[in-house]
Amino acid sequence: MPLYLHDIPLDKAKAALKEALKNADLWRVLATEFIPLDENALGRVLSEPIWAKVSSPHYHASAMDGFAVRAKDTAGATLTAPLTLQIGEQAQYVDTGDPLPEEFNAVIMIEETEALDADGEITPAIREPKEIRIRAAVAPWKHVRPLGEDIVATQLVLPAGHILRPADLGAIAASGHIEIPVSRKPRVAILPTGTELVEIGSELKRGDILEYNSLVLAAQIKKWGGVATRFSITVDDFELISQRVAEAAQNHDLILLNAGSSAGAEDFSSSVVEKLGTLLVHGIAVRPGHPVIIGMLPKLPNGESLIPIIGMPGYPVSAALTGEIFVEELMARWTGRARFELDTIKATLTRKTTSPAGDDDYIRMAVGRVGERMLAAPLSRGAGVISSLVRADGLAVMPRGTQGAEAGDEVDIHLYRTRAELEKTIFCIGSHDMTLDLIAQFLSEKDRRLISSNVGSLGGLVALKRGEAHLAGSHLLDPETGIYNDSYIAKYLANQRVRQVLLVNREQGLLTLRGNPKNVKGLEDVASSGIQFVNRQRGAGTRVLLDYHLNLKGIATKQVLGYSNEEYTHLGVAAAVASGRVDCGLGISAAAQALDLDFLPLFHERYELIIPEIYFESELLAPLFEVIESKVFRDTVSEMPGYEFGEK
Amino acid sequence: MPLYLHDIPLDKAKAALKEALKNADLWRVLATEFIPLDENALGRVLSEPIWAKVSSPHYHASAMDGFAVRAKDTAGATLTAPLTLQIGEQAQYVDTGDPLPEEFNAVIMIEETEALDADGEITPAIREPKEIRIRAAVAPWKHVRPLGEDIVATQLVLPAGHILRPADLGAIAASGHIEIPVSRKPRVAILPTGTELVEIGSELKRGDILEYNSLVLAAQIKKWGGVATRFSITVDDFELISQRVAEAAQNHDLILLNAGSSAGAEDFSSSVVEKLGTLLVHGIAVRPGHPVIIGMLPKLPNGESLIPIIGMPGYPVSAALTGEIFVEELMARWTGRARFELDTIKATLTRKTTSPAGDDDYIRMAVGRVGERMLAAPLSRGAGVISSLVRADGLAVMPRGTQGAEAGDEVDIHLYRTRAELEKTIFCIGSHDMTLDLIAQFLSEKDRRLISSNVGSLGGLVALKRGEAHLAGSHLLDPETGIYNDSYIAKYLANQRVRQVLLVNREQGLLTLRGNPKNVKGLEDVASSGIQFVNRQRGAGTRVLLDYHLNLKGIATKQVLGYSNEEYTHLGVAAAVASGRVDCGLGISAAAQALDLDFLPLFHERYELIIPEIYFESELLAPLFEVIESKVFRDTVSEMPGYEFGEK
DSSP: OOOOEEEEOHHHHHHHHHHHHHHTTOSSOOOEEEEESSGGGTTOBBSSOEEOSSOBSSSOEESSSEEEEOHHHHTTOOSSSOEEEEBTTTEEEEOTTOBOOTTOOEEEEGGGEEEEOTTSOBOSOTTSOSEEEESSOOOTTTTEEOTTSSBOTTSEEEOTTOBOOHHHHHHHHHTTOSEEEEEOOOEEEEEEBOTTEEOTTOOOOTTOEEOOHHHHHHHHHHHTTOEEEEOOOBOSOHHHHHHHHHHHHHHOSEEEEEOOSSTTHHHHHHHHHHHHSEEEEEEESEESOOOOEEEEEEOTTTOSSEEEEEEEOSSHHHHHHHIIIIIHHHHHHHHTOOOOOOOEEEEEESSOEEOOTTSEEEEEEEEEEETTEEEEEEOOOOTTOHHHHHHOSEEEEEOTTOOEEOTTOEEEEEESSOHHHHTTEEEEEESOOHHHHHHHHHHHTTTOEEEEEEOHHHHHHHHHHTTOOSBEEEOOBOTTTOOBSHHHHHHHOTTSOEEEEEEEEEEEEEEESTTOTTOOOSHHHHTSTTOOEEEEOTTOHHHHHHHHHHHHTTOOGGGSTTTTOEESSHHHHHHHHHTTSSSEEEEEHHHHHHTTOEEEEEEEEEEEEEEEHHHHTOTTTHHHHHHHHOHHHHHHHHHSTTEEOOOO | OOOOEEEEOHHHHHHHHHHHHHHTTOSSOOOEEEEESSGGGTTOBBSSOEEOSSOBSSSOEESSSEEEEOGGGGTTOOSSSOEEEEBTTTEEEEOTTOBOOTTOOEEEEGGGEEEEOTTSOBOSOTTSOSEEEESSOOOTTTTEEOTTSSBOTTSEEEOTTOBOOHHHHHHHHHTTOSEEEEEOOOEEEEEEBOTTEEOTTOOOOTTOEEOOHHHHHHHHHHHTTOEEEEOOOBOSOHHHHHHHHHHHHHHOSEEEEEOOSSTTHHHHHHHHHHHHSEEEEEEESEESOOOOEEEEEEOTTTOSSEEEEEEEOSSHHHHHHHIIIIIHHHHHHHHTOOOOOOOEEEEEESSOEEOOTTSEEEEEEEEEEETTEEEEEEOOOOTTOHHHHHHOSEEEEEOTTOOEEOTTOEEEEEESSOHHHHTTEEEEEESOOHHHHHHHHHHHTTTOEEEEEEOHHHHHHHHHHTTOOSBEEEOOBOTTTOOBSHHHHHHHOTTSOEEEEEEEEEEEEEEEOTTOTTOOOSHHHHTSTTOOEEEEOTTOHHHHHHHHHHHHTTOOGGGSTTTTOEESSHHHHHHHHHTTSSSEEEEEHHHHHHTTOEEEEEEEEEEEEEEEHHHHTOTTTHHHHHHHHOHHHHHHHHHSTTEEOOOO
């Protein structure tokens, strides 16, 4: 009877897989292979302990350049009462590393001797004196490296399961080995399936989905010590998929069957597993990643042993996290190493985060230190947003049985980065501008990371008030004074001393499709019937700008069709226009250029960085100002349409 | 005029190298190469930023399997007042990932619809119904992944200098790339020189030194992102070395010239550099590693550009640390990545550590948590002891101008291991027994690390008293009662509750050369003239045993020639005998077997593990008891001569 489970808890799913592997005698190191002792052994895992075959040094060796002596012959020598030793009888020259002649038991450093010639005169011909004069006694075994000082034959040099580092290779060599027993690399077949999938680099038509899950999974396998075979895409055809899986079952240790995201793809996977072997798990209560399938197939051609198969979800974040949760552990067991554990720190959550109580929920987080606090800001939850994994500094796990956490709660973050990297992270929260991407790029060359989170100008000031950012981009126009930012800062940051740094003056205007098919000529047209507009969110500087000019022109917001239709970035507005979903939106020229739109310039505005005094002078932010002042940055921005560097 | 510096401070040496590289226009990313976007890109460093060429998704995509609808058509639908939508006109089936048809702006999940046939009856044929019934309204853009949700064309995907991880490869693919601009791997020539050197695997004669520095350096280069060329050994011949260096200067970016440890080898290196180019630095005030040489050579064949050369010290620890200090930084600069920085923690020093005030001193440390404290115990300082680098959990740096630190001082440790690994470390300080190596091996399979430090039985009890170990191996005989350990524990650990666990009963006896050439038959012979003995250090259980039996036999310690000649382990005693330095010593049978000695059994003794109550029940130590109780451990020990498991 197959054990058939649906959306079971993660720990039960793991236990089911482990149990099946144990029953199949696959919960162990797969096999040993002997490899040459060279630099390619780096990162391989010892499958057997290394016991020393020889000692190192394998003889008593001089640790210095000097003269081997008998300690007792030196007794009594002092600065004022030197002793003279005959070369040959009482002393013998040795280089560092030379064997200590058997009749001697100590070495006097050459710097502490005077070489004498046959007449007893000091001679510079230090290597062939007749005798030497010494002015201090030496203790037995002084400046001698005794046999086995480093390694004694038969001792344990390294245990099985150890991941080889450079110095380890030296110690293995020193202990007399010329090859190393390591665990064979697990072989993993990765089969992407889905009729809608196209190979990387294809010309894209609507509905085509680039197949890169197999690339991410293959890189994970490589990172974790295995070797991946990437199969080409198989369309959604039960027989074809069955054939490919059967093929993969011949020469591999694990099959990852990656379902496309289309409906029924998951069912294809489970049906194939049921047809060819045993379905153990069908769906796991983990987010992202629900539709995970686990089964065991007979290993072809003879079917005497078994091979596990994991049906991976189609969404890229789900697939990658399923790799981290299931596949890394298998690679660890099969190579005999300990699991790669992420370093964990505590951080303060910047936003309330909800989570379904029935699932183990893995939430990607941006993490960094602002002032005294280590902060964690949740990133996009979308399972299709691979860039959220790229931007993630770590994961928070909201376990089954909890419904999330409140802003201000302390949560454990499993880090993708080192703590040192977190200390070099600059948090910029506020209005979005394309030049922030440029700054991020230039900062990366100066050992800093810029994380910019786009919540609009006002959101940025609020983040500064809460101590959740090092700086905020802002272009908030005061409708009464016509001055940017000042009055808002006075209102929202009354208790903080901040600096305002002009980043750029930039043009705002209307974005339309190429050729401006609806013939939008200005704000008046936006208010005319039939024109679908897309707005920015409340608190965005661009929205304040719109409101200001609508007001000047006496246009009511309700006259604007789509006024309540909100996007969070300039590029979001541009994408909405480019897709044909709306006819126009207010934004910056660079966004229009990015998505090949027309741009109708309307206003100039001042885009400033608002920086609390305490960070303005910090070592953390110093490289930011270097970038902003640099010629290469200013030249690059000047080439972007709609930007200029005005008076400060 | 060449800048010629001798034993200069580390920061000056680094500055000199950096300056020379800047002048030669070599302080930069060496070059870009384009590589295919596949899993072999893992770990490579981006030499240019990745800007998105396409958006992802590149169309508005359904995020669910269901029906695309116009949100306004669904207004008013409730549980009790459902609405019916016509397929085609008002709704259209979409799979996850399908493009949203242009006339629609939201998706209703299939689970939230009822499919109706032509007669208005509910039908299970869900993919081809005539109409659907819905019982809830949807908001615009519900269950839609808008164009650019993940990545918007033109945005920064990854900055230059980024080290590629699995998910990054997915994001690069999603943004429309098929190849990646990465920095070319620096090519490093490694030239071992020294007449006394022999290749790994050679049959060893006295005076031969295994050449494995080139192996360690090559593995470092690989780890840091370069490609190493290992030259074969060159004997100490000025012309030959010059030729090989000139050869290496043609096709590489860096030459590492590794001097043998013999006298004058260092001078060969500096002379070769002076002959072929410019010597910048000759000796650096850093420990271990003093004789580091830095220079610049003309890059052959045309000599239009330059190539740096670093003369590496001959001692293996010095060579490896010189790599970490100088070469890693070059690899970082040349590939454009940030430096690999070690995580740093604070730990309490267990022993006073002296350091020359003139040097930056890098001290290898064993690090782990005992109770509430993170402890750092200095390892061997010998520059020839590569096993100290293998055993090191981290480095403490005693900077120039300080003379070390006191026991109990808090020091910064730069970690070679993760913090999680440190939490799994069991510190065993005390008497040495060969079975501890075996336990270490078996423990490594159970996610624990055993670090055993051999300071003798009494030293172990003192370490427990100071809270510096989780357990101690002890075999201290009370001469008055004939009982092991109890009276010592009562005296030294009066305020602690400890458990005594019998590990083994073992034989102690006299170790002599094969054939027992001096015909030593018992303790009486040890006291006879002409027999050179080697003792264990004060506080060692073996020494107490010796004293006990000497006393029983009425032999005075001064009758034993070499009584004050101390070794710290059984293997140390065995090595002293094997080398012919002494005639015999008291030790365990396993040590005799290890170095192929004769063993004359004399006494049995009880070897116990002394474990404070608080650790006895801990999760940390649980696997230790599993090992000790395991059949495989007991079987393995039983096969070792001189061991038996007695009554507990």
